Amino acid sequence: MNQKIKAALVGFAFCGATSLATAQRDYQSYDQLTARLQKLSSKYSKLSTLTTVGKTATGKEIWLLTLGRDNAVNKPAIVIAAGVEGTQLATTELAVQMAEQMLQAAVLQDSVRELLQSKTFYIFPNLMPDASEQYHEKLRWERSANAQPIDDDRDGRMFEDPFEDLNKDGLITMMRVKNPTGLYRPAKEDPRIMVKADVSKGEKGEYLLYTEGIDNDRDGKWNEDPEGGVVFNRNFTFDYPYFQEGAGEHPISERETKAFADFMYDARNVYAVFVLGPANTLSQPLAYDKGKASKRIINGLLEKDAAVNDQISKLYNNTTQLKNAPKAAPSSGDVLQWAYFHYGRFSYSTPGWWTPKVSAPKDTVNGKAAVAPSEHEDVNFIRWAEANEVVGAFVDWKRFKHPDFPDQEVEIGGFAPYVRQTPPVRLLAPVAQKHFEFFSAYAKWMPSLQIVNITSEKVAGGLTRITADVLNQGSLPTHSEIGDKSRWVQKVKVTLKLENDQKLVSGNKIQLSNALGAGEKFQVTWLVNGKGYVTVEASSPTAGSQSKGVNLR
Structure with a gap:
């Protein structure tokens, strides 16, 4: 075509x-x-x-x-x-x-x-x-807040300055008001799009921008207290x-x-x-x-x-x-x-x-090459929307006689609500x-705890020395570094579980470790008096658990 x-x-x-x-x-x-x-x-x-x-x-x-x-x-x-x-x-x-x-x-x-x-x-x-x-409402506007009533402007009234659908199209878009004190100007790549004037480049603003509506409470702000x-x-x-x-x-x-x-x-x-x-x-x-x-x-x-x-x-x-x-x-x-x-x-x-970067289409009639992607986000979006045939993304600017600006040129239009993020x-x-x-x-x-190098050694006095390394064999730490500063994040825990006739002679029954990085080990050791088997368990809610039994000498 x-x-x-x-x-x-x-x-x-x-x-x-x-x-x-x-x-x-x-x-x-x-x-x-x-x-x-x-x-x-x-x-x-x-x-x-x-x-x-x-x-x-x-x-x-x-x-x-x-x-x-x-x-x-x-x-x-x-x-x-x-x-x-x-x-x-x-x-x-x-x-x-x-x-x-x-x-x-x-x-x-x-x-x-x-x-x-x-x-x-x-x-x-x-x-x-x-x-x-x-x-999904009949009147569509971009709502960020929940349904809990709150007096945002703290004037003792609720929702007294909502949006108004002045052009009756079912959408709340923008109003641009021609004014030399304005901060915005039409984009050179696409005059439908309003961009902020860059004063460092000698640019001058031509328009004031407001959301569509009326200053109901006459405080010089438009639509600052919607539902x-x-x-x-x-x-x-x-x-x-x-x-x-x-x-x-x-x-x-x-x-x-x-x-x-x-x-x-x-x-x-x-x-x-x-x-x-x-x-x-x-x-x-x-x-x-x-x-x-x-x-x-x-x-x-x-x-x-x-x-x-x-x-x-x-x-x-x-x-x-x-x-x-x-x-x-x-x-x-x-x-x-x-x-x-x-x-x-x-x-x-x-x-x-997010909106992919797109170039302006090539002019096949006049033989002009495609223009590079725009530095302005909204210009890039409208090019992408047109290329993907997104229906109803933009409302053309049209004159409107606005009671708050009786002697100024006012137009209503701009992007339809939600389209830039949906x-x-x-x-x-x-x-x-x-x-x-x-x-x-x-x-x-993610981290995974493993008990490795577990040994039991007979020592003097009929005691058994148990030694084990707890290894994080994952590619990520067992928990965050800031978690070690928190009393809420559980550290790596190593527990020695004994039978009734066994006695712990040396070492804490439960030993804790700060975050273990990928491939890092934490060594634990105990002296135990008794016969039979004991169980070593390494656990962390964020890194899993493993248990191993070991025979007392």
């Missing part, structure tokens, strides 16, 4: 007509997701269980899908937490697709079946169901953003965050937490900062943990082969930092999906497959 004709047709698909803009709602609602999870756990009942850890303010269940066989609660576990941001519906879909792929593979492949025999996967598909439901309350990913205890929008009245104030944290603190077997969310510490690992790691209140990765983060980042990149990942640091009050600094586990985050579901299957392969590889790298 002629490139100009094709571009015109695709451009038409980007118009603001309600029928097109609302057509692509292929992500599942809470009820649809619930039915899907129930069907999945029923079909694979020997490999999975579906439970709830709590309810939201509107009574929606916070689902937990557990994958594993035979006493899964006592096996080293990985947590996959999705839906921590209400606008990132793709993370929920990826988590569920990964679970489906893993369960299907377990039926056909011995390696995956053995993986679920030795490890447990705790999958939280959607930790913000009240927020994500806005995607909704607290953001899950801003309500945790580490670096809690006091008095900031969406943070809540205090840390762990919400049903969702408390339910998640309560489960986690009870789950001693959790080895690592993977957040499918806005931050990205898998594609680009966090660096070791001695200054931050040495503070009284540690706020940077400890040295050994930073080395592990780098190791896992390489595994992630080599396994998934995902390119041009966005740079996104952790944020105040997020679950990622809580899981590391306060829960004491290895903790990582990835958006899972690609068509049909595109996610290969991405989910790559992440399934990564998590499988990661699980195989």
Whole structure:
């Protein structure tokens, strides 16, 4: 097809007509997701269980899908937490697709079946169901907060300045107001897209940008107090953003965050937490900062943990082969930092999906070569959306007579809600497959305790000296370095179990070790008086256990 004709047709698909803009709602609602999870756990009942850890303010269940066989609660576990941001519906879909792929593979492949025999996967598909439901409402706007009423602007009123659908298209988009004091200008590559003017390059702003609506409370702000309350990913205890929008009245104030944290603190077997969310510490690992790691209140990765983060980042990149990942640091009050600094586990985050870098199409009529990818994220997105025929992604700018700007030029338009973080579901299957392969590889790298070099030696006085090495034969440490500073993370424990007529003469019956790195050993020794057999047991909730019997001399 002629490139100009094709571009015109695709451009038409980007118009603001309600029928097109609302057509692509292929992500599942809470009820649809619930039915899907129930069907999945029923079909694979020997490999999975579906439970709830709590309810939201509107009574929606916070689902937990557990994958594993035979006493899964006592096996080293990985947590996959999705839906921590209400606008990132793709993370929920990826988590569920990964679970489906893993369960299907377990039926056909011995390696995956053995993986679920030795490890447990705790999958939280959607930790913000009240927020994500806005995607399915008649009026669609990007909601990040739960359904707990809260007075964000602290003026004694609730929801007094919500969004208004001024152009009646069923979407809350943006308003651009022509104003020389504005900070934004149309992008040179695509004038539909608004980008921040770079004053260092001599650029000047031409527009003010606001979300679609009216300043109902006349405070000079637009839509600053819409329906909704607290953001899950801003309500945790580490670096809690006091008095900031969406943070809540205090840390762990919400049903969702408390339910998640309560489960986690009870789950001693959790080895690592993977957040499918806005931050990205898998594609680009966090660096070791001695200054931050040495503070009284540690706020940077400890040295050994930073080395592990780098190791896992390489595994992630080599396994998934995902390119041009966005740079996104952790944020105040997020679950990622809580899981590391306060829960004491290895903790990582990835958006899972991001817009691939694309070039502007080649002009076949005039013989011009394709233009290089844009440095502006939104320009890159619209090129990708057009190339993939994503319907209803952009609402063309149209004039609107706005009562708050009586003598100014106002236009309504821009990206439709959610589209930049919710690609068509049909595109996610290969991405989910790559992440399934990564998590499988990661699980195989996890620590495993083995008792080696165990000996019993007869010594003077009819005593027996027992010596053994406890080896971590995995490719990762038995637990995090910061876990050794925590009183919550259980250390490697070695126990000598005696019979009634046996007596321990020297050595502690229970001996503890800090984290054992890959291939590291911890030696234990005892003197025992008596006859028969004793048992040496090495155990760790995050690294498994092994027992061996030894004969007294």
